[in-house]
Amino acid sequence: MLLSAQVMAHGDVTPQAIDTHLLKPLGEEWLEENPYGQDYENHAAAVEIGFSAYTQNCARCHGLEGVSGGIAPDLRYLEPGIEGDEWFKYRVINGAVRDGRVYMPKMADYLNQEALWAIRSWLETVATTE
Secondary structure (H helix, E strand, O other), rough: HHHHHHHHHHHOOOOOOOOOOOOOOOOOOOOOOOOOOOOOHHHHHHHHHHHHHHHHHHHHHHOHOOOOOOOOOOOOHOOOOOHHHHHHHHHHHHOOEEEEEEOOOOHHHOOOHHHHHHHHHHHHHHOOOO
């Protein structure tokens, strides 16, 4: 019984749906780079949606405000531009498995690419080069 209580104490780790109706629809095929970058006419909405999506779905492992506590990579250090977009896209589509253990689920199975690129847009606002 103690084990069950510990597991339940961790909370619901099912990814939470994100409302992306304010963003330009992107379709099913994944784009190569973030379409909601600085030049996007509704960039502020993408950042706001991305912050909410990150907080609900990523922060428990990657840290509040993007500051990792060491459990998972600190996403503030993603490369800017297409290099970081490529890594981000690969990871959200494929997840992370090590020694047969899932460290990160395939987030693209749960969230559409609009929500995931919005997360990337928010991450770019907290990026650091330290």
